[in-house]
Amino acid sequence: MTHEIAVIPGDGIGQEVTPAAVEVLESLDIDFEFAEAEAGDAVKAETGEALPQETYDLAASADATLFGAAGDTAADVILPLRGAVDSFVNVRPAKAYPGVDAVRPETDLVFLRENTEGVYAGHEDRLTQDVSTLTRVVTESASERLAEFACDYVSGDEHDGFTVAHKANVMRETDGLFRDTVRDVADENGVETDEVLMDAFATRVCLDPTQFDVVVCPNLAGDVLSDLAAGLVGGLGLLPSANIGPERALFEPVHGTAPDIAGEGVANPAATIVSAAMLLEYLGYDDQAAAVNEAVEATLADGPRTPDLGGGASTEDVTEAIIDRL
Amino acid sequence: MTHEIAVIPGDGIGQEVTPAAVEVLESLDIDFEFAEAEAGDAVKAETGEALPQETYDLAASADATLFGAAGDTAADVILPLRGAVDSFVNVRPAKAYPGVDAVRPETDLVFLRENTEGVYAGHEDRLTQDVSTLTRVVTESASERLAEFACDYVSGDEHDGFTVAHKANVMRETDGLFRDTVRDVADENGVETDEVLMDAFATRVCLDPTQFDVVVCPNLAGDVLSDLAAGLVGGLGLLPSANIGPERALFEPVHGTAPDIAGEGVANPAATIVSAAMLLEYLGYDDQAAAVNEAVEATLADGPRTPDLGGGASTEDVTEAIIDRL
Ligand SMILES: CC(C)[C@H](C(=O)O)[C@@H](O)C(=O)O
Ligand SMILES: CC(C)[C@H](C(=O)O)[C@@H](O)C(=O)O
Numbered sequence: 001m002t003h004e005i006a007v008i009p010g011d012g013i014g015q016e017v018t019p020a021a022v023e024v025l026e027s028l029d030i031d032f033e034f035a036e037a038e039a040g041d042a043v044k045a046e047t048g049e050a051l052p053q054e055t056y057d058l059a060a061s062a063d064a065t066l067f068g069a070a071g072d073t074a075a076d077v078i079l080p081l082r083g084a085v086d087s088f089v090n091v092r093p094a095k096a097y098p099g100v101d102a103v104r105p106e107t108d109l110v111f112l113r114e115n116t117e118g119v120y121a122g123h124e125d126r127l128t129q130d131v132s133t134l135t136r137v138v139t140e141s142a143s144e145r146l147a148e149f150a151c152d153y154v155s156g157d158e159h160d161g162f163t164v165a166h167k168a169n170v171m172r173e174t175d176g177l178f179r180d181t182v183r184d185v186a187d188e189n190g191v192e193t194d195e196v197l198m199d200a201f202a203t204r205v206c207l208d209p210t211q212f213d214v215v216v217c218p219n220l221a222g223d224v225l226s227d228l229a230a231g232l233v234g235g236l237g238l239l240p241s242a243n244i245g246p247e248r249a250l251f252e253p254v255h256g257t258a259p260d261i262a263g264e265g266v267a268n269p270a271a272t273i274v275s276a277a278m279l280l281e282y283l284g285y286d287d288q289a290a291a292v293n294e295a296v297e298a299t300l301a302d303g304p305r306t307p308d309l310g311g312g313a314s315t316e317d318v319t320e321a322i323i324d325r326l
Numbered sequence: 327m328t329h330e331i332a333v334i335p336g337d338g339i340g341q342e343v344t345p346a347a348v349e350v351l352e353s354l355d356i357d358f359e360f361a362e363a364e365a366g367d368a369v370k371a372e373t374g375e376a377l378p379q380e381t382y383d384l385a386a387s388a389d390a391t392l393f394g395a396a397g398d399t400a401a402d403v404i405l406p407l408r409g410a411v412d413s414f415v416n417v418r419p420a421k422a423y424p425g426v427d428a429v430r431p432e433t434d435l436v437f438l439r440e441n442t443e444g445v446y447a448g449h450e451d452r453l454t455q456d457v458s459t460l461t462r463v464v465t466e467s468a469s470e471r472l473a474e475f476a477c478d479y480v481s482g483d484e485h486d487g488f489t490v491a492h493k494a495n496v497m498r499e500t501d502g503l504f505r506d507t508v509r510d511v512a513d514e515n516g517v518e519t520d521e522v523l524m525d526a527f528a529t530r531v532c533l534d535p536t537q538f539d540v541v542v543c544p545n546l547a548g549d550v551l552s553d554l555a556a557g558l559v560g561g562l563g564l565l566p567s568a569n570i571g572p573e574r575a576l577f578e579p580v581h582g583t584a585p586d587i588a589g590e591g592v593a594n595p596a597a598t599i600v601s602a603a604m605l606l607e608y609l610g611y612d613d614q615a616a617a618v619n620e621a622v623e624a625t626l627a628d629g630p631r632t633p634d635l636g637g638g639a640s641t642e643d644v645t646e647a648i649i650d651r652l
Contacts, residue, residue: 206557231532
């Protein structure tokens with residue numbers, strides 16, 4: 001069975017790390033068909049559109065999409081692309097790698113972020129010269145869909161339920177609906193949950209990240225709290241993410257375009273290659289996914305390393321070392 | 327001139343640390359008149375109301391209010407009390423103290439948090455069984471008032487302008503209005519600013535908190551990002567805060583009621599005493615404020631210390647040691 005994979009490198013180091021991840025996928029004995037498309041600042045400068053219709057259509061029809069990064073147009077690219085795959089959950093692991101400097105090396109968290117609504121679905125208005133408003137939307141159905149995914153995610157031995165992070169003491173109706181719905185679905189599935197206010201989470205995760213494991217949150221809370229966890233593990237540079245929909249999915253490193261080093265061939269491809277491992281898992285290639293993850297870990301620990309980790313290797317050196325270890 | 331100070335201890339350790347801070351204020355040669363009032367879980371259990379009208383009225387008429395903490399009713403108490411003093415800015419310093427364990431001991435930040443609107447002014451609705459909404463409000467006038475305060479705050483030699491943290495790439499109209507208004511006011515006042523997305527701030531402040539100094543943000547962003555900074559300096563236990571209005575103000579430790587140790591007389595009074603120092607500064611007693619801050623710092627460094635900092639001293643021991651150092 002052939003899997004069609006859309007490849008959207010985007011801007012900056014996206015142009016370097018995305019082909020690296022494709023090389024890794026190509027080195028496996030799996031029948032992939034890759035189709036590349038453009039998005040981001042560069043294509044906008046050329047055509048006026050950050051996300052051309054054919055790119056959107058490709059992501060909306062491929063089995064899975066691998067996305068690199070976009071510059072100033074990031075929101076105009078990634079938010080519609082998440083919509084193209086009808087992604088209802090953004091899966092964001094934040095784990096410190098052995099041998100990589102981290103403020104909290106013991107961090108090992110997974111955020112399951114609601115990916116369709118909250119302030120992101122927000123209709124905005126400028127009511128008067130003085131007053132602007134945004135309508136934040138939280139639905140029972142989206143909260144349910146996320147909770148069902150979360151219950152499935154924590155089934156098995158590795159996890160003891162999950163934590164719901166929210167701000168229902170202030171957003172009583174909306175985050176209250178989110179929290180209650182998620183909790184009800186978990187109860188029905190016999191999954192244990194606890195809850196934490198998102199501000200308290202921000203303090204407590206710094207003091208001791210091992211208090212938490214899987215964290216389920218509304219859209220913006222997930223955005224900020226997962227980026228906080230990224231700070232604890234030493235930056236966005238190594239973190240992958242998956243935008244999962246019912247029939248297709250999109251995978252992207254959490255980092256941006258890194259304009260300071262773009263074009264030099266020294267970008268660290270690890271985050272995108274680990275995102276490709278999430279893609280493999282999504283398509284059912286669990287063994288290959290595990291092999292890629294192990295090869296990345298070994299390479300981070302023993303080298304070669306790119307300059308961001310104190311080494312002198314190129315993107316290509318690291319990619320080859322990872323492929324050699326497969 | 328007599329200053330009327332409302333004292334609202336609230337619940338849990340609020341009952342212990344608030345009197346400690348009053349003792350410190352009483353030890354100074356200033357003409358204070360203290361008036362105590364009730365708020366929180368305990369008074370709600372008795373009377374059905376977490377914030378009795380006379381408590382609200384007292385805060386709304388006193389020159390300054392010292393608040394301890396409230397339990398489950400925190401939002402029902404503190405949000406109206408902030409309204410009672412018409413507080414448009416929440417000042418939250420997050421500084422690591424020498425001798426106190428911190429993930430990032432070099433942290434020295436001040437958050438200036440918008441204190442009246444954002445999701446906190448949010449009108450909520452349950453539109454259908456499925457759909458709930460919250461209307462987030464951002465006004466030019468509140469953003470202006472905050473920005474003027476911020477410009478004033480950073481005038482002098484200690485600060486080089488401030489950073490605006492926001493999420494205007496998603497909340498384009500509302501956070502866009504916030505960012506643009508704050509920036510315009512700063513420009514008019516010749517104050518330098520830069521800006522950062524709130525998610526990027528969460529990562530970057532962990533990696534290197536010295537990148538930032540004074541951070542101006544919308545209400546919920548300020549709530550979460552200042553609590554994150556609290557995690558970097560070792561917890562909420564030592565952090566003060568000020569809710570400043572045009573004619574009066576309310577001061578509170580950032581910590582909660584600590585039900586696990588409440589009633590034992592071992593709560594650390596430092597955060598409330600430093601909040602009282604902010605009160606002194608607000609009323610124009612800069613020398614006395616500096617003296618209190620120095621006495622707290624010396625006591626945190628050399629003891630006696632309460633159990634949260636590894637010591638065996640009581641709230642009273644620490645309070646006396648601070649007063650002795652004045
Ligand atoms: C670029 C931006 C719209 C996006 C988001 O807020 O989701 C980014 O921060 C992310 O987390 O992927
Ligand atoms: C208790 C709660 C309503 C409050 C807030 O969100 O402002 C608290 O978290 C704080 O920061 O003082």
